[in-house]
Amino acid sequence: MTTIFFATDIHGSDICWSKFLNAGKFYNADQLILGGDMTGKAVVPFVHMGGSKYRITLLEQVFDVSTDEELTDMKKRVRSRGYYPYMTTPDEITELEKDPDRVSEIFLAEVLKVVEQWMDLADKKLAGTGMTVYCCPGNDDMDEVDAIVQASKSVVLAESRVTMLNSGHEMIASGWSNRTPWDTHREEDEDQLKVRYDAMIAQLKDPRNSIFNIHVPPYKSNLDEAAELDENLRPKMAGQALKPVGSTALRKAIEETQPLLGLHGHIHEGRGVSRIGETLCINPGSMYEQGTLLGTIVRLGKRKVEDYVLTTG
Amino acid sequence: MSNLFVRKATGLVRSWSVMDAFIYALFSINLITLGLYSFSQMYSFEGGMVNALIISAIFIFFEVVVYAALIAVMPRSGGDYVWQSRILGGAVGFILAVTGWWFILWLWVPLYGDMFRHIVLVPILGVLGAKDIALWFAGTQNGAFTASLLTLAIVSIFIMLGMKTYARIQKFSFYGGMLGLLIVIALLLMGSPEAFKAGLDANAASMFGTEAGLYDATAALGVEAGAITPFSGGGLAVVFLVIPYMVFFNLWPNWGATLYGEVRGATDFKRNMAGMGWALGVTTLLAIILLFAIRKTIGWEFYVQSGAAWWNYAWGYTDVIPALPVWPYPALMAAFLTTNKFVQFLVVALMSLWWFGWCATVFLSSTRVIFAAAFDRLLPESVAKVDERTGTPVNALLLMVVPSVIVAYLFNYNLLNFQTLTLCSTLVIAVTFLGTTISAIIMPYTKPDLYRSSPIAQYNVLGIPLISVAGVIFGSFLVFLLYQWIFDPNGLYGIGITNTSSVIYMLANYALAAVIYFGFKAYRKSKGIDLGKVQAEIPVE
Numbered sequence: 001m002t003t004i005f006f007a008t009d010i011h012g013s014d015i016c017w018s019k020f021l022n023a024g025k026f027y028n029a030d031q032l033i034l035g036g037d038m039t040g041k042a043v044v045p046f047v048h049m050g051g052s053k054y055r056i057t058l059l060e061q062v063f064d065v066s067t068d069e070e071l072t073d074m075k076k077r078v079r080s081r082g083y084y085p086y087m088t089t090p091d092e093i094t095e096l097e098k099d100p101d102r103v104s105e106i107f108l109a110e111v112l113k114v115v116e117q118w119m120d121l122a123d124k125k126l127a128g129t130g131m132t133v134y135c136c137p138g139n140d141d142m143d144e145v146d147a148i149v150q151a152s153k154s155v156v157l158a159e160s161r162v163t164m165l166n167s168g169h170e171m172i173a174s175g176w177s178n179r180t181p182w183d184t185h186r187e188e189d190e191d192q193l194k195v196r197y198d199a200m201i202a203q204l205k206d207p208r209n210s211i212f213n214i215h216v217p218p219y220k221s222n223l224d225e226a227a228e229l230d231e232n233l234r235p236k237m238a239g240q241a242l243k244p245v246g247s248t249a250l251r252k253a254i255e256e257t258q259p260l261l262g263l264h265g266h267i268h269e270g271r272g273v274s275r276i277g278e279t280l281c282i283n284p285g286s287m288y289e290q291g292t293l294l295g296t297i298v299r300l301g302k303r304k305v306e307d308y309v310l311t312t313g
Numbered sequence: 314m315s316n317l318f319v320r321k322a323t324g325l326v327r328s329w330s331v332m333d334a335f336i337y338a339l340f341s342i343n344l345i346t347l348g349l350y351s352f353s354q355m356y357s358f359e360g361g362m363v364n365a366l367i368i369s370a371i372f373i374f375f376e377v378v379v380y381a382a383l384i385a386v387m388p389r390s391g392g393d394y395v396w397q398s399r400i401l402g403g404a405v406g407f408i409l410a411v412t413g414w415w416f417i418l419w420l421w422v423p424l425y426g427d428m429f430r431h432i433v434l435v436p437i438l439g440v441l442g443a444k445d446i447a448l449w450f451a452g453t454q455n456g457a458f459t460a461s462l463l464t465l466a467i468v469s470i471f472i473m474l475g476m477k478t479y480a481r482i483q484k485f486s487f488y489g490g491m492l493g494l495l496i497v498i499a500l501l502l503m504g505s506p507e508a509f510k511a512g513l514d515a516n517a518a519s520m521f522g523t524e525a526g527l528y529d530a531t532a533a534l535g536v537e538a539g540a541i542t543p544f545s546g547g548g549l550a551v552v553f554l555v556i557p558y559m560v561f562f563n564l565w566p567n568w569g570a571t572l573y574g575e576v577r578g579a580t581d582f583k584r585n586m587a588g589m590g591w592a593l594g595v596t597t598l599l600a601i602i603l604l605f606a607i608r609k610t611i612g613w614e615f616y617v618q619s620g621a622a623w624w625n626y627a628w629g630y631t632d633v634i635p636a637l638p639v640w641p642y643p644a645l646m647a648a649f650l651t652t653n654k655f656v657q658f659l660v661v662a663l664m665s666l667w668w669f670g671w672c673a674t675v676f677l678s679s680t681r682v683i684f685a686a687a688f689d690r691l692l693p694e695s696v697a698k699v700d701e702r703t704g705t706p707v708n709a710l711l712l713m714v715v716p717s718v719i720v721a722y723l724f725n726y727n728l729l730n731f732q733t734l735t736l737c738s739t740l741v742i743a744v745t746f747l748g749t750t751i752s753a754i755i756m757p758y759t760k761p762d763l764y765r766s767s768p769i770a771q772y773n774v775l776g777i778p779l780i781s782v783a784g785v786i787f788g789s790f791l792v793f794l795l796y797q798w799i800f801d802p803n804g805l806y807g808i809g810i811t812n813t814s815s816v817i818y819m820l821a822n823y824a825l826a827a828v829i830y831f832g833f834k835a836y837r838k839s840k841g842i843d844l845g846k847v848q849a850e851i852p853v854e
Contacts, residue, residue: 011322015853018853018854019850019853022852023851026846026851027846027847037323041319041320041322041325042317042318042319042320043319043320045317045318057317058766060580060768061768061770063771077765077766078766080762080766081766086318096318103318106318107318107320139323140322140323180323182321182323182324182325183321184322184323220701220704222699222704227326228477229326232327233326233327234326234327234328234329234330235326235327235329236333236480237333237337237477237481237483237484238329238333238334238336238337238588240476240480240483241477241481242475242476242477272684272688272697273687273688273694274699275698287387289388290763291762291763292399297842297847299841307840307841308690309689309837309842309844309847310688310689310690311847312395312398312399312848313847313849313851
């Protein structure tokens with residue numbers, strides 16, 4: 001019997017990453033798997049107002065801090081939500097407003113800095129435990145993230161390949177998604193996704209005993225229900241109107257291959273469990289902004305899932 | 314000056330429309346179904362109806378603040394179940410969520426059915442000339458039970474159609490229903506008591522075969538039944554005693570709360586407050602306008618007396634069949650002011666949309682809670698099964714429908730005194746709300762990191778977090794309601810400790826929830842999964 005712990009969509013949250021690294025010991029899991037979308041969505045400017053004073057606007061509330069302690073505390077608050085603090089001045093802010101390319105550069109630098117810190121933390125925390133983290137950046141993660149993950153000793157980049165887990169189960173993984181309204185870093189058409197999946201599935205020795213760690217959920221699995229948006233990206237009917245946004249190519253691949261387990265994310269509100277034929281598909285969802293690590297513990301037996309549970313850590 | 318830079322990333326949507334949120338919240342505190350249904354039952358109070366409407370709305374505004382704040386702190390989490398589980402623990406969260414959002418909805422089914430027959434079936438059949446079948450629905454237990462079964466069928470169809478389709482039905486129903494309400498108010502404001510009296514006698518005779526002198530006979534029956542509730546006025550003490558009945562109608566603006574939003578922050582708090590708050594305010598105002606229009610043309614005394622005459626018979630306090638053999642539905646009475654059949658049909662058809670746009674709420678929350686409990690392994694996985702072809706949550710629906718049929722049977726045929734349990738439907742949900750409110754009050758102190766990095770961290774009253782202040786006010790209001798319902802010192806509500814059926818029914822709900830929680834917890838532990846641990850917070854360091 002092998003116990004795996006899977007979480008996903010932690011979006012830059014330091015708290016969630018620390019909890020994830022501690023989850024193996026906490027839940028007595030043998031294997032840690034992290035789904036895609038590791039990186040945060042917002043940079044919060046800490047605007048130097050002269051002397052030791054900084055002005056920060058977090059979640060539309062203005063905070064003025066003037067001591068080192070307050071500044072450190074504020075940075076922690078910003079990081080706890082997965083956002084990136086950026087020390088700046090009023091003049092630079094004015095420049096940045098006119099220069100979106102420069103904002104992108106800052107974003108990338110902040111994102112990569114945190115990913116490097118995370119890999120260092122993983123190497124420290126997992127050293128000597130025998131535990132390996134398998135991770136697969138998602139559609140929101142820049143390409144540059146991969147190289148940093150690859151350099152880690154304890155975190156293995158699992159994108160687009162077959163990984164043999166300690167339990168003897170093969171796992172295919174991809175953070176690429178079908179098209180989204182946001183034109184994110186790793187998204188492509190369904191026929192391209194099919195090619196991607198087929199290439200990995202063809203390498204599986206025992207497909208029915210495998211794990212599909214695919215960031216996007218399968219279409220119409222109830223794990224992929226998201227608010228329907230209008231042309232201005234405004235939720236229709238105050239978010240009451242939901243529609244399936246998962247991948248049709250993935251659904252077909254699961255229907256045809258019938259792997260043991262599907263591990264998904266992408267749709268934070270899509271927390272749940274679904275069966276497609278014999279395959280158990282799980283999306284643990286995400287509450288990264290609140291520092292809550294949603295996940296799932298799956299106990300794998302010989303050619304079957306013995307048990308599973310969704311966790312709220 | 315920019316205060317935030319966001320990048321292209323999944324899920325970064327713009328704010329939803331406050332108008333849309335307003336519509337769903339307004340439908341949750343439904344003036345025509347819940348409002349008129351409960352107003353007609355409130356005939357024996359000394360406090361003024363309008364005063365009770367306004368005072369209860371003031372307290373319920375703090376409910377709006379509590380829920381909007383919790384949504385801002387923990388958005389997209391699924392609501393009461395998660396909030397309570399995270400702050401008060403898994404057992405409390407589960408027991409209060411399944412009783413308040415699942416089990417007690419079984420009792421709501423015959424109530425929805427009762428409103429279906431009175432607001433949809435009987436008026437439409439009456440206007441269309443189907444007198445016998447209209448009277449069968451209105452006045453027989455078989456008719457009432459059939460209306461409950463039809464309600465179950467309609468709601469099940471709406472669930473099968475999915476949330477997206479139902480949201481559209483709700484929006485259409487809002488505009489159609491609002492048009493109908495405006496016509497009703499216009500008819501009442503333009504009519505006169507003499508015209509109403511003549512119209513009632515003539516139309517009720519042709520539609521339902523009533524005898525001459527209907528108006529006077531109904532008024533006499535009402536007086537005999539003890540109809541005294543005034544339109545307005547009364548001291549604060551007697552007005553407060555009206556409120557535990559009034560909240561059957563207006564305790565629910567939070568059902569329309571929107572759980573979306575990311576990165577923006579305080580805007581979502583304000584938008585949710587606006588959506589729910591405006592719905593509460595506008596509904597209260599519309600209720601006052603409608604009651605004023607009723608008073609002008611139907612006459613306040615007759616309105617209260619007709620309700621008393623109906624419920625005195627329906628609740629079995631008298632064997633004398635009301636002179637008006639159908640529920641005194643104000644929209645139908647307004648339609649009596651015209652002899653134009655098309656206008657009459659238009660009025661009752663448009664007003665029926667208030668029911669259709671609202672009815673699926675009886676199961677929507679329940680299916681979500683059943684799914685969440687199954688994912689937490691507190692119910693078998695099979696209850697969350699969804700039919701692949703139709704997308705219908707078949708087993709979750711069965712867990713709603715089957716017990717509802719049994720409860721509807723007991724209620725409609727008044728077995729085991731079930732017809733006295735109407736207000737239990739509100740009490741059990743109020744207990745769930747109290748759990749959430751306590752979570753809100755203590756959250757800034759028990760989860761300081763979560764609170765301090767939330768969009769509401771800077772909203773304080775005299776240095777105390779706004780969410781805690783609003784929680785204490787709304788929580789005190791709920792405690793007052795629970796005290797009145799349970800101990801009922803003035804004998805006004807009929808569901809307290811002297812009503813054995815009520816006590817047993819409610820305790821059975823909580824006992825069943827506790828048995829499921831602790832039973833499944835023990836079972837999962839025997840299989841190697843500690844459910845206590847999977848809901849515990851993982852250490853960060």
